[in-house]
Amino acid sequence: MPTFELDEEIQDMQKMLRDFATEMIRPAYREAEHAGETPSELRESIKELSVHLVDMPEEYGGLGKDIRSAVVLEEELSYGDVGITVDVQDTSIGANAILIFGTDEQKTNLLTPILESGDGIAACFSEKGNPVSPEFIETTWREKEGSYKLMGSKTFVVGAGRAKNYLVLAKKDGSNDWQDLRLFLIAADTPGVVVGDRLGTLGLETCAVADVALMGVKVDSSRVLSAESSDAFKSKLGKVLDYARIVTCARMVGVMSATSDYSAKYSTERIAFDLPISQHQSIAFMVSDNATDVDACRWMTWQAAHEYVRGGESTANRALAHVVERAQKVATDSVQILGGHGFIQDHPVEKWMRDLRALSLIPGNDLFPEHG
Template structure:
């Protein structure tokens, strides 16, 4: 059993680390405060080929292994978690298109998605349907060679840049169970009636937009039905979300790493009562707990990613990694703030931003409590064995 990275993965991580330290870390706090879109950082990610991470080489992508995929989100989130969101939604959608699209759809979109000339996201959730995706009300009615789409989507990352935007719809609202009537349509940004209406204000996760999208009588050619067959949309989305949970777990590791780094440095530099605060046992205990939580989360994330590379179904493993890593991000962010004391509450220090970014990971790509039930049911059914 090998817990280390191979030479190629280490080199890839080093390249990412240098990019993050050079292009993201120096500007993240100021740009977030200004509400500035990170155009230059996006350009840098394009140059590194990161928009093609999950796209096969035959379509111009990197075809990266899933451990390298996780490394990407870990390193970028160490600098600024919101930037990872730009790449995350794009990657989930690109993976879904590469695995479920028709050959015509792949040829049409994947080469430009791989270079970042096109970007994408994924429109699943609605004002009244988040965890319960079968409860969506967006409907696509067949009209000749087109579908006519009506509905509203919420919390859509990359909405202002996605072209196409995969949209989960009900092509047969009367189907029972509901998932048999759900499909995904690839909606192009210039479609009449397609409108990004509002950017949603957020506690954290700044740097990328999260938007409301309204579709009013949007005509989408039937050729834009993902995979060409109705009724497979929910399965297509859920399979892609397995990669999404890997990227959320890896983002969590990145946030936890930065929280640990900031806390360790502060414990060495900050003095009180005649010496560094790191000499106090209370501080030492928190640092040790942070280190244990961080490294445990990292190993579980790499384990889940490596299982995906083996080609097995790994919804249990990705769920476990996402739970463990997101809880580690929360605890590390809180402990870093406690170690900083009053300065941890100041916007002049990084830990304040980490504290606001961390909670999203326990919610995104399936809430932790829902994922706990998914993991438990898999264990009880004998579909996963922990040994």
């Protein structure tokens, strides 16, 4: 029987995070954006909440729930500010990759300490904005006596220079076979990892984005993730990317909800022609369309999360495609509702518009291959 009712425990978490987002994250969004990073005290407070543990298995130090809980919590954090959320919530997408690809031994040895410390893992998949597929990957590995050596360069890495680890996708030198793809979990301070200059971005200025070069980086075989066949690699990578897409959807819904609420409230307070502007039809339509879009996008996200857990046909792409499209509408209409106030930085709606555009373009979201 379909249900949208969250259990009491998730509701408690949701409520706590909504309070945290509005009382702690929201007041810091502009300072963080201008500084280009989350204030360190706030970063620690968010890490301490341990949202990243919610959907990880208990045997590795997680809380044993699944992505259906994670999407609810990611939305709430993003309601406060998504720049800060993406900047600080940098563990779970990489951790999930270890969970999917790792052997039992790797999960114990690699995943457990990362979950415990909450250290970030920056995903280095894309190159030059190309699809994630062997023929477009130029980063290569060579193996010698159980040790691997990586050469290449990854572009637009979110969290570059800030995350404690990188998860790098590379192919075997000279092979375009999916089975020869590997994921390498590399500590950020490994010799040969070179982070390029920070790139200016359209939105999400709180996050560090840069290229990462791998100049003969040596990686021990214990930190190399692989699959038993081409199909298995494709399917597992698809699952990793689906997870990232669904979490991105949840974050976008959080921002959509924030900007929709903010502009709706503004429309009841701003008077024009002797009436609150919400009483004028052209504004009222935008306000109600925004609220409808937020609901629809949230439900598609939840459904994609449900299918992810169930192992049915993935709907992550569909959800992302819809959320990306409606997000732009909600974002620009919210700016429009604020009119002249919409484009000045006294209000957050202009930032959320840029953030939503950036989220829809974070490398990979629209670049990943079909799978399954």
